[in-house]
Amino acid sequence: MQNVSLITKKQEIASLILLNIELLPLLRRFDISLGVGDKTIHEICKAKEINVDFFLEIVNIFHNENYFPATKLKKFSIKEIVNFLKESHIHYNEEIIPAIEELIHKLVWAGDDHERNLKILKKFFDEYRKEVKAHTEQEEETVYPYTVFIENSCIENKKIDECYKKMKEYSITNYADEHNNIEEKLTDLKNIIIKYLPPSQNQDIAIKILNKLYKLEKDLYHHALIEEKILVPKILEMENILKELNSSEKA
Amino acid sequence: MLNTIFIIFEKSYLIRQGLTSLVKEIQGTEISGTYNSSDSFASIIKNMNPDIVIMNKELYSTITQQTLKALSLEYNFRLIAITNGLKDSKDPIFCKQFFYGEEKLEITKKIADVISQLSNNKKKVKDNNKISGRERAVLECVAKGLTNKEIAEKLFISAHTVITHRKNIVKKLGIKTVSGLTVYAILNKTR
Numbered sequence: 001m002q003n004v005s006l007i008t009k010k011q012e013i014a015s016l017i018l019l020n021i022e023l024l025p026l027l028r029r030f031d032i033s034l035g036v037g038d039k040t041i042h043e044i045c046k047a048k049e050i051n052v053d054f055f056l057e058i059v060n061i062f063h064n065e066n067y068f069p070a071t072k073l074k075k076f077s078i079k080e081i082v083n084f085l086k087e088s089h090i091h092y093n094e095e096i097i098p099a100i101e102e103l104i105h106k107l108v109w110a111g112d113d114h115e116r117n118l119k120i121l122k123k124f125f126d127e128y129r130k131e132v133k134a135h136t137e138q139e140e141e142t143v144y145p146y147t148v149f150i151e152n153s154c155i156e157n158k159k160i161d162e163c164y165k166k167m168k169e170y171s172i173t174n175y176a177d178e179h180n181n182i183e184e185k186l187t188d189l190k191n192i193i194i195k196y197l198p199p200s201q202n203q204d205i206a207i208k209i210l211n212k213l214y215k216l217e218k219d220l221y222h223h224a225l226i227e228e229k230i231l232v233p234k235i236l237e238m239e240n241i242l243k244e245l246n247s248s249e250k251a
Numbered sequence: 252m253l254n255t256i257f258i259i260f261e262k263s264y265l266i267r268q269g270l271t272s273l274v275k276e277i278q279g280t281e282i283s284g285t286y287n288s289s290d291s292f293a294s295i296i297k298n299m300n301p302d303i304v305i306m307n308k309e310l311y312s313t314i315t316q317q318t319l320k321a322l323s324l325e326y327n328f329r330l331i332a333i334t335n336g337l338k339d340s341k342d343p344i345f346c347k348q349f350f351y352g353e354e355k356l357e358i359t360k361k362i363a364d365v366i367s368q369l370s371n372n373k374k375k376v377k378d379n380n381k382i383s384g385r386e387r388a389v390l391e392c393v394a395k396g397l398t399n400k401e402i403a404e405k406l407f408i409s410a411h412t413v414i415t416h417r418k419n420i421v422k423k424l425g426i427k428t429v430s431g432l433t434v435y436a437i438l439n440k441t442r
């Protein structure tokens with residue numbers, strides 16, 4: 001691990017945001033409001049009943065480009081991870097993406113091609129919105145419930161049979177294999193706006209869009225990292241435990 | 252137009268000063284550094300990304316030909332040597348040589364020559380980044396949603412060639428997804 005400045009629980013939450021403004025959206029997803037005073041991460045998490053290990057893991061992933069999640073050492077539940085991921089989905093689908101969409105609608109180009117350019121850009125982004133929606137819906141309807149189910153069975157040591165049946169049909173490895181990259185189109189859109197769109201009359205808006213695309217791209221990248229490097233390995237471990245339990249039960 | 256970036260490596264302070272003022276007199280030039288040794292040559296090149304490097308041959312001898320060649324290829328700069336007057340044709344890596352005591356006018360002319368070579372060359376690089384007619388045809392098929400096999404049949408080329416074209420298109424445009432390519436194709440249609 002290189003150039004990593006780990007965030008610790010003794011740090012003040014305000015200094016965290018001042019250090020890296022990109023961490024700001026995370027507060028919302030943990031339901032922490034501004035006006036944090038000089039409270040430390042530890043204090044806030046305690047007051048809000050947030051697992052501090054999980055909180056630190058998430059802020060470190062978003063803060064350090066090279067941070068690699070250390071799943072096995074940290075103690076936090078699947079439910080916590082899933083809750084955070086769902087909150088993030090809401091943020092993407094209901095705020096960030098609609099805000100970009102609105103800005104795209106406001107773009108005005110010089111020249112006769114205005115109508116056509118606006119139309120294809122809108123269409124492109126409309127497709128993207130649907131793609132993200134489908135992706136997150138699939139996770140919320142299939143993947144996340146499965147992970148919570150596996151966790152419960154593992155903790156309560158119950159319904160091992162049922163669980164084993166389920167695992168035969170679907171395993172978290174299916175998800176890991178199929179999980180696709182939803183930032184790619186954003187990269188393309190950035191490229192198109194920077195290089196290939198004829199100049200818009202409204203450079204301010206174009207720049208705002210680029211800023212938002214850049215942030216969303218990063219955000220989604222980290223989100224996928226949490227899904228693939230924390231959620232998946234944890235469930236994989238549990239699936240293995242359950243498999244063993246099942247075979248020993250039968251023996 | 253972007254300025255042509257120069258870096259000078261020369262032991263003698265006077266020669267450095269002389270060359271600096273000479274280069275500055277030429278329009279569209281910029282000197283991003285002068286050095287009296289070639290110690291951290293590679294890292295200077297990487298950081299400055301110059302177009303033209305002027306270097307005394309004495310300093311050059313501490314750098315291997317290989318390194319020099321590799322760097323000049325990667326960072327695409329031209330080398331001009333400052334020499335003691337003996338013409339040395341064994342150094343193909345230098346595109347020009349300055350001699351001690353050479354007329355100012357001569358030197359200026361040589362620099363101007365290299366700059367004009369450079370701009371021709373850059374144009375070529377730019378053209379290479381444009382997509383070719385064949386690639387455009389493939390791109391339009393992609394935008395229409397045709398599969399590789401369908402494109403191959405339509406354009407009478409092999410599926411393998413289609414894939415190669417697609418790879419080049421992605422590389423040249425920096426656009427990866429089909430819908431991104433579609434937007435590009437529509438934006439650039441017959442204008």
Ligand SMILES: [Fe+2]
Binds near residue numbers: 089136139
């Ligand atoms: Fe997700």
Ligand SMILES: [Fe+2]
Binds near residue numbers: 135139179224227
């Ligand atoms: Fe995902």
